[in-house]
Amino acid sequence: MRVVIVGAGLAGLTAAADAMDNGAEVVVVEARDRVGGRVHGIRLADNLIVDGGAAYLGERHTELLAKIREYGLALAATTMDGDSTFLVANRRTTTATRVPPFGAVALGELFDHLEDLVEQVRPDAPWLTPHAADLDRLTAAQWLADVIDQRDARTFFPLFIGEMMAADPAAISVLHMAFYLRSGGGIRYLNAFDGGAQQWRIDGGAQLLCEALHRRLGERVRLSHPVYAIEQDAYGALVRCGPDAGAPCEIRADRVVVALPPALAQQIQYRPALPSPRATPATGHGCAIKVHLSYPTPIWRDSGLSGWSVSTSGPLLSTVDDSPSDESAGVLTGFVTGAAAAEFTRQSPQRQRDSVLAHLRRLYPQLPRPHYTVTDWLAEKYSRGCYAALFGPGDWLRLGPTLTEPHGRIHWAGTETSLEFFGLMEGAIRSGHRVVAELNDGVEPRSASRKVLSR
Ligand SMILES: Cc1cc2nc3c(=O)[nH]c(=O)nc-3n(C[C@H](O)[C@H](O)[C@H](O)COP(=O)(O)OP(=O)(O)OC[C@H]3O[C@@H](n4cnc5c(N)ncnc54)[C@H](O)[C@@H]3O)c2cc1C
Structure with missing residues (x-):
């Protein structure tokens, strides 16, 4: 059997390796001149590569961990030792806790409501959740306005959704928000570093895994081959x-x-046409821009700081210490997400730099001027945003039931087809395994026209 795989992200590479192991003849066609897709290493110096795309993983990411072991890669623990820094309502504070200085009652009430929603979602079929139509009609911003009165909770909510999903709450349905949080292991797991989804990074960068898969597949991978039909x-x-x-x-x-992500899969011309869409006009994409600020060493640690910060106004809504484990350099990763990212991407490079450095001086006045690099995923033609697709109002009911339904000889993979760990590297790998199991089930392709292709 000859299998052509479109897209050399983690999903496509995993599917290709599985199909090859099953004896299929495999060709992978990739639009970019590199593999990895939303996994991408940025070289800051000869011996320093940082994650411009996906970085973090936790112990529940079992398929990703299995691949890391298979290819002999190492994990680096995400460092959270020391005090956090907060810039809330123009006031800078540092404290031992990771939670920003908002009223505990307000945040407690917000998380109780969120937990209730997350509990309600059917993880195996979100579109069959009780009251799915109602939950899919409302945006997360409308939901907040309806159920939360406390000002602190209203201020914190977009920061939280920005950090978790790189989303503006006005762009996603309540059902999508609740599903995403459930699919990733629940609010506490997704939000946690120690023991949670941010526990580790791949030492040397997550691109090492994609490069290892690429080496294994060799000339089966054809780069700079964008598929259009x-x-x-x-x-x-x-x-x-x-x-x-x-x-x-x-x-x-x-x-x-x-x-591919759904909106990019939708752009391909299919003959015969798709019976149901992969994306709708309401389907968006996450808005995240990573800013890397590098120093000779992680000097903030000398002042007892962890490098973790949260700010209520942009551009850097949060920062985290992503220094290499041998401390051969200091790296702070700044996240510009949600509505702040949509604004940032429209600015000139000079204005972006000035606003980041001004923000950094307020967060960490003791730090010298860093080396500065921006990775803007909104400007990437073959991603169009990240971390993942955002399902807008109506999308789960319209798209959900057919997300993985083959169209004749065409099968679907990608993190957005995975109900487990949707949007994450783990979801991408699981989708790659799932799709090859589907190819192997021996079912004859359905629904394709019987007309012979012109040869
Ligand atoms: C800034 C950022 C931070 C993230 N943080 C994390 C994190 O910490 N942990 C985590 O688990 N996940 C994270 N993610 C999400 C993670 O990167 C993705 O879930 C995962 O990599 C998706 O893999 P994929 O193979 O499904 O899709 P992609 O990686 O998007 O792969 C699709 C591939 O298809 C190619 N392509 C597109 N169009 C065409 C075409 N027409 N023809 C041929 N090829 C095409 C693309 O170039 C790409 O290589 C993050 C992502 C980003 C960008």
């Missing part, structure tokens, strides 16, 4: 790449796996 009939499929590829090409396949 997939045609199929009862006898086979034809994947068309270009026209901006180095050499436009057509690749024949028995089965095709499309391992």
Whole structure:
């Protein structure tokens, strides 16, 4: 069986390795000139690569951990020792706790409401959740306005959703918010560093895993091959790449796996047409921009600070210590997320730099001027945002039931097709395993036209 896999992110690479192990002839076509997709290493110095994309993982990410072991990679613990820094309502404070200085009662009430919502969601089929239509109609911002009175909780909520989902609450449905939090292991797990989803990073950067998979697949991976059309009939499929590829090409396949975020999968022309959409006009994408601030050593630790900060106004809504485990450099990663990211991406590079450095001086007045790098995922043609797709009002009911339904010879992978750990590296890997199991189930492709492809 010849399988063409579209997209060399973690989902596509995992599917390709599994299909190869099962004896399939595999070709992976990737639009960019690199593998990894939303996993991307940024070289800051000869011996220093940082995660421009995905970075963190925890012990429940069992498939990712299995791959890390398989390829002999090491984990680095995320460092949280020391005091946190907060810039709330223009006031700087440092304290031993990770929670910003908002009223405990207000935050308690907010989290009680959120926990209730998360408990209600059906993780295996969010569209079948009781009152799904109501939950899918409201945005998270409307939900907040309806149920939360306390000012502190209203101020904190967009920061929390920005950090967890890189989302503006006005852009996502309540059902999507509740599902995402449930799928990732619940609010406490997703939000935690020690014992939670941010416990570790891959030492040397998560791109090491994608590079290892790439080495294994070798020449089966064709870079700079953007796919623009997939045609199929009862006898086979034809994947068309270009026209901006180095050499436009057509690749024949028995089965095709499309391992792309939904809005990018939707852009491909399908013949016959898809019976149901992969994305709707309400489907958005997370807005996250990473800013890396590097120093000769993690000098904030000398002042008893952890490097963790939260600010109520941008651009850096949070910062975290992402220094290499051998302390050969100091790296603070700043996150610009949600509505702040949408504004930041429109600014000139000079204005971005000035606002980041001014913000940093207020957060950490004792630090010298850092080396500064920005990774703007909103400007990336083949991602169009991150961490993941955001399902807007109506999307779960419209898209959910057919997320993984094959279209003839075309099968779907990608973190957004995974109901477990949706949006995360773990979800991408699980989707890759799932799709190859589907190819192996021996079911004859359904619903493709019987017309023979022009040869
Ligand atoms: C800044 C940032 C921070 C994140 N933080 C974390 C984190 O800490 N932990 C975590 O677990 N996850 C995190 N994520 C999410 C994680 O990166 C993704 O869930 C995961 O990498 C998605 O993998 P994928 O294979 O499904 O999709 P992608 O990685 O998006 O792969 C899709 C591939 O398809 C290619 N492509 C697109 N269009 C075409 C086309 N027409 N033809 C051919 N190829 C095409 C793309 O170039 C890409 O390589 C983060 C992401 C970002 C960007």
